[in-house]
Amino acid sequence: MKLERLKQLQPCLWTLPGVPAERRAEVLLYGTAELLKTMDDKVLEQIANVARLPGLVGAAMTMPDAHWGYGFPIGGVAAFDAEQDGVISAGGVGFDISCGIRCLRSNMRVQEAAPRFAVLADALYKAIPAGVGEEGHIKMNHPQLDQVLRGGAQWAVRQGYGSAADLEYVEEQGCVSGAAPENVSELAKSRQRGEMGTLGSGNHYLEVQVVDRIFDAVSADAFGLFEGQLIISIHCGSRGLGHQIGTDYLVMLAKAASRLGINLPDRELACAPIKSPEGQRYIGAMNAAINCALANRQILAHLTRETFNSVYPGIQLETLFDVSHNTCKKETHEIRNERRQLYVHRKGATRALGPGHPMIPERYRAAGQPVIVGGSMGTGSYILAGSAGNPAFASASHGAGRAMSRRQALKQWDGRALIHDLAQQGILIRTRSLRGVAEEAPAAYKDVDQVAEATEVAGLARRVAFLRPQVCIKG
Amino acid sequence: MRFSYFEHDADVGVIGRGDTVEQAFQAAAQAVFAIMTNLDSVQPRDEMLIEFEEADPEFALVIWINLLLGKARESGMVFNDFHLQRNGQQWRARIKGEKWHDGLERGVEVKGATFTMLAVRQEKGIWIAQCVVDV
Numbered sequence: 001m002k003l004e005r006l007k008q009l010q011p012c013l014w015t016l017p018g019v020p021a022e023r024r025a026e027v028l029l030y031g032t033a034e035l036l037k038t039m040d041d042k043v044l045e046q047i048a049n050v051a052r053l054p055g056l057v058g059a060a061m062t063m064p065d066a067h068w069g070y071g072f073p074i075g076g077v078a079a080f081d082a083e084q085d086g087v088i089s090a091g092g093v094g095f096d097i098s099c100g101i102r103c104l105r106s107n108m109r110v111q112e113a114a115p116r117f118a119v120l121a122d123a124l125y126k127a128i129p130a131g132v133g134e135e136g137h138i139k140m141n142h143p144q145l146d147q148v149l150r151g152g153a154q155w156a157v158r159q160g161y162g163s164a165a166d167l168e169y170v171e172e173q174g175c176v177s178g179a180a181p182e183n184v185s186e187l188a189k190s191r192q193r194g195e196m197g198t199l200g201s202g203n204h205y206l207e208v209q210v211v212d213r214i215f216d217a218v219s220a221d222a223f224g225l226f227e228g229q230l231i232i233s234i235h236c237g238s239r240g241l242g243h244q245i246g247t248d249y250l251v252m253l254a255k256a257a258s259r260l261g262i263n264l265p266d267r268e269l270a271c272a273p274i275k276s277p278e279g280q281r282y283i284g285a286m287n288a289a290i291n292c293a294l295a296n297r298q299i300l301a302h303l304t305r306e307t308f309n310s311v312y313p314g315i316q317l318e319t320l321f322d323v324s325h326n327t328c329k330k331e332t333h334e335i336r337n338e339r340r341q342l343y344v345h346r347k348g349a350t351r352a353l354g355p356g357h358p359m360i361p362e363r364y365r366a367a368g369q370p371v372i373v374g375g376s377m378g379t380g381s382y383i384l385a386g387s388a389g390n391p392a393f394a395s396a397s398h399g400a401g402r403a404m405s406r407r408q409a410l411k412q413w414d415g416r417a418l419i420h421d422l423a424q425q426g427i428l429i430r431t432r433s434l435r436g437v438a439e440e441a442p443a444a445y446k447d448v449d450q451v452a453e454a455t456e457v458a459g460l461a462r463r464v465a466f467l468r469p470q471v472c473i474k475g
Numbered sequence: 476m477r478f479s480y481f482e483h484d485a486d487v488g489v490i491g492r493g494d495t496v497e498q499a500f501q502a503a504a505q506a507v508f509a510i511m512t513n514l515d516s517v518q519p520r521d522e523m524l525i526e527f528e529e530a531d532p533e534f535a536l537v538i539w540i541n542l543l544l545g546k547a548r549e550s551g552m553v554f555n556d557f558h559l560q561r562n563g564q565q566w567r568a569r570i571k572g573e574k575w576h577d578g579l580e581r582g583v584e585v586k587g588a589t590f591t592m593l594a595v596r597q598e599k600g601i602w603i604a605q606c607v608v609d610v
Binding site for chain 1 (some may be wrong): 476480482483484485486487498512534537538541543546548549550551553575579580581582583586587588589591593600607609610
């Protein structure tokens with residue numbers, strides 16, 4: 001991205017100076033100059049297009065890990081007011097609805113676990129269905145799926161996957177309201193029949209990590225983290241059902257926008273007024289997909305616990321937190337001393353509620369909501385805590401963000417050689433897709449340290465702990 | 476080769492070419508499934524018929540790819556052979572492939588076709604059908 005077009009407001013905050021004729025809202029980009037330089041110009045183009053959508057409240061924003069997406073950039077945040085003809089956009093949520101990370105903390109130190117990491121890696125690879133073409137062990141008919149879509153992780157717990165204690169540490173206690181399974185197509189449900197409890201492909205993973213560094217001892221203590229501790233992160237979403245809802249509604253909302261006179265600067269922003277029948281239909285389907293994702297991660301957490309217990313009998317794995325980063329949620333925010341109900345789109349962005357927020361589990365409330373920033377399989381990940389006074393509708397980064405296209409990565413790296421190199425560094429990879437490993441090469445991503453630091457400097461979330469990868473099951 | 480790719484940060488751009496719009500769509504479909512596996516290894520054992528209705532060729536490309544992805548996942552199959560016919564806004568296709576098995580190379584799952592860089596156009600007599608697919 002060419003920084004000449006931007007004006008720097010703060011060390012990690014930039015804006016796109018406005019042109020009156022464009023009639024758009026403010027555009028704000030969070031990140032250092034170095035991070036912004038690595039971003040494609042399309043990021044700026046896409047977020048400027050978002051700023052033209054009706055009913056936008058405040059600025060259209062990008063997080064420090066932003067990269068070129070479809071419709072919204074990945075790392076895009078935008079809030080809309082239904083009372084001001086605000087819109088809901090399928091392109092502002094993405095196809096992998098409610099993709100997110102479930103983080104589990106163990107009571108085991110890496111020194112105890114390391115001698116059996118190879119056994120653990122093989123056992124996880126066997127137990128966790130991952131990669132293109134892989135089906136799960138659970139087969140569901142449509143009525144059963146409807147229960148999943150209404151009940152989310154709460155449904156999964158009722159079926160014996162995990163315990164009620166998990167739910168306290170899952171956003172919305174594991175189940176969003178307003179899900180409408182009847183708004184989900186038969187094809188979407190058919191796609192999901194064999195996909196509950198599967199990891200997926202691409203950038204999805206199950207990673208065993210070690211707490212390598214604590215930045216904030218008080219918050220780490222609240223989150224139950226200590227140096228040398230084993231942590232498990234599960235990154236996946238709503239699988240085929242969410243993908244199909246995304247594709248079903250993309251064309252429908254694009255046509256609705258045209259019919260309703262919404263002048264879209266990019267068709268990919270396919271949207272409809274929140275209050276319109278089309279908008280309400282999508283919201284109902286999207287909420288169903290969010291519940292599907294929450295149930296899926298709950299099942300995967302259960303499978304992970306079973307596997308760990310087979311390798312390390314008696315090990316305790318508690319849910320640290322489960323947070324989604326591809327959603328639109330109805331939330332209350334204070335705008336100029338006025339409390340307003342807004343629909344906050346976070347596409348590749350994590351909700352980051354600040355200290356004291358009533359939706360944060362009591363144990364973490366003084367620290368702020370755990371924010372999980374998943375990095376690459378070779379570098380590491382961060383756990384942060386939502387900052388007080390977060391200026392981005394309580395949003396923060398979600399990952400390292402790509403610095404290189406998949407095609408470029410494929411030309412530059414060989415999957416088998418990469419697995420060997422990582423093994424030399426003590427990181428065990430298990431995968432069915434060598435191509436996938438090459439595309440996900442650590443150097444294809446931005447520097448996660450820079451992303452986490454910029455997230456903190458920008459006042460979005462504070463660094464609590466850095467996690468170093470040990471074992472990675474790649475989708 | 477009738478299909479190729481173009482750059483996109485997080486996802487993949489697919490391009491299909493052909494003498495007719497239908498051939499370009501078929502090639503675009505091959506580009507999509509070639510992300511998931513080596514198409515030369517896929518045996519066209521099973522056949523499926525699909526149809527849809529769309530007047531706008533660009534919307535039709537997105538619907539076509541997404542319908543193929545949906546049917547593939549629904550049936551647990553990977554497709555490598557596509558025969559598409561258009562009659563006005565009616566599109567009918569006969570597609571072939573087989574169920575996933577251990578002998579097939581695993582690439583990367585494609586979630587869906589997007590409107591990004593979406594175009595269906597004719598250049599020097601050749602039809603081009605392209606878009607970014609989410610992986």
